[in-house]
Amino acid sequence: MPGKISDSFAEVVKIATENYKLTIVKTTEDLPALKNKKILFAVELDECGFNIPLFKMLLKLKERGDDSLLGSRAVIIIQSSSELFTKSTAQKIIFLTNQMGCRFPGHPVVEATYNLNNFLTWQKTFKLPLIEIYKKQSKELVKKLKEENLKLINRPKILVLHSSLFKTSNTLMLWKMVKESLGGEDIRELHVENGTVVDCRGCSYKTCIHYSEEKSCFYGGIMVKEIFPAIEEADCIIWLCPNYNDAISAKLTAVINRMTVLYKRVKFGKKTIFSIVVSGNSGSDCVAKQLIGALNVNKGFRLPPYFALTATANDPGFVKDIPGIDKKIKKFAEDIRREIKK
Structure with missing residues (x-):
C-alpha cells in the first residue's frame, strides 16, 4: 500500500483482506524478497494519476533483476481521485511486473473511479449500493488470488x-x-x-x-x-x-x-x-x-x-x-x- 492512502480506500482493503495473514509494504525500505509470493497491489492515485512510491518500489524490484517476481501471482485494487487513470495505470503495473516474472489470473483488477460510477453496470445485477459492490468485488478478487490451483496441460x-x-x-x-x-x-x-x-x-x-x-x-x-x-x-x-x-x-x-x-x-x-x-x-x-x-x-x-x-x-x-x-x-x-x- 504505497503512498498516501485515504481512510475510505484503507477500509476497502481492510475488508478485502480480513482473515488473511498479511505483510504490508509501504516504502522501498520495507520491500522484502518477492519471489513465489501472492501479492495484492493496493494503489491509490493522486489527481494526476500518479503514485510515485509505487513506481519507486517497481524500480527497486527491477534493479534486483528480471526474475525478482518469478513464481509470484498478483492482483490489483486501484482507486483514483478522478474518472481517469485506473485502467492505464493497472495495465502499466501488470506489464512491468510481468516482465519480472509475475503472473496474473483473468480479471486481475478491481478499479474504482472517484464517484464509483464504473460500478453502475454491476449495480443492475447486484442491486446494492456502489460502495458495497466495490467492497464485494475487492473481497472476491483477494479470494481468487489465494485459491490458485494450476496444473500443466499435457500436449496443449x-x-x-x-x-x-x-x-x-x-x-x-x-x-x-x-x-x-x-x-x-x-x-x-x-x-x-x-x-x-x-x-x-x-x-x-x-x-x-x-x-x-x-x-x-x-x-x-x-x-x-x-x-x-x-x-x-x-x-x-x-x-x-x-x-x-x-x-x-x-x-x-x-x-x-x-x-x-x-x-x-x-x-x-x-x-x-x-x-x-x-x-x-x-x-x-x-x-x-x-x-x-x-x-x-x-x-x-x-x-x-x-x-x-x-x-x-x-x-x-x-x-x-x-x-x-x-x-x-x-x-x-x-x-x-x-x-x-x-
Whole structure:
C-alpha cells in the first residue's frame, strides 16, 4: 500500500483482506524478497494519476533483476481521485511486473473511479449500493488470488492469430523462429485476412446473449465458422502483433471486439495468452499493454510470466539479425512450454 492512502480506500482493503495473514509494504525500505509470493497491489492515485512510491518500489524490484517476481501471482485494487487513470495505470503495473516474472489470473483488477460510477453496470445485477459492490468485488478478487490451483496441460492446443504477410513481416519471421524452437507442439495458425472480419456491431446485451447461446454472432462469417471454434478449443492463444501506430492492427482488434459473444459462454480464465510484438522504431510496450487490457483485464484470459516477446525491426528480415535474438527466442519457447496451465 504505497503512498498516501485515504481512510475510505484503507477500509476497502481492510475488508478485502480480513482473515488473511498479511505483510504490508509501504516504502522501498520495507520491500522484502518477492519471489513465489501472492501479492495484492493496493494503489491509490493522486489527481494526476500518479503514485510515485509505487513506481519507486517497481524500480527497486527491477534493479534486483528480471526474475525478482518469478513464481509470484498478483492482483490489483486501484482507486483514483478522478474518472481517469485506473485502467492505464493497472495495465502499466501488470506489464512491468510481468516482465519480472509475475503472473496474473483473468480479471486481475478491481478499479474504482472517484464517484464509483464504473460500478453502475454491476449495480443492475447486484442491486446494492456502489460502495458495497466495490467492497464485494475487492473481497472476491483477494479470494481468487489465494485459491490458485494450476496444473500443466499435457500436449496443449496452441492457436496462433495473425494478419500479416510472410514476405515482408518481421513479426511472422520472428514467430517462425519461435515455432522451430517449439518443436512438435500442437499448433494451429489462422490468418485474419482483409475483408473477412467485420468489427463488432455493438448489439444489446440480450441480443448478444441470444447469439452466444446459438454459438453465432450478428455478422457470422469466418469468425463463427473458424475463429470462434478455434479459440474455444485452444488452451493457449499466441497473438502476433506488428505495431501499427502504437496499437494492435485493426483486423486483430476486430477479432478481440467480436469475442464478446464467445466470452459470455466460455471460461477464458482457463486459457493462457502469449504475444509477439515487433515495432519498426519503438512502442512495443504500448501494444503489449493494449493486449493486457483487452485480453487479461477485460476478457479474463490468464496472463503467464513473460507473456510478450518484443523486438524492434524496421527493414524486412532485420529481426533475424538482432543481437541476442536466438537466446530470447529459446527462452520464450521454454516459457510457452512451461506455462500453459489451467
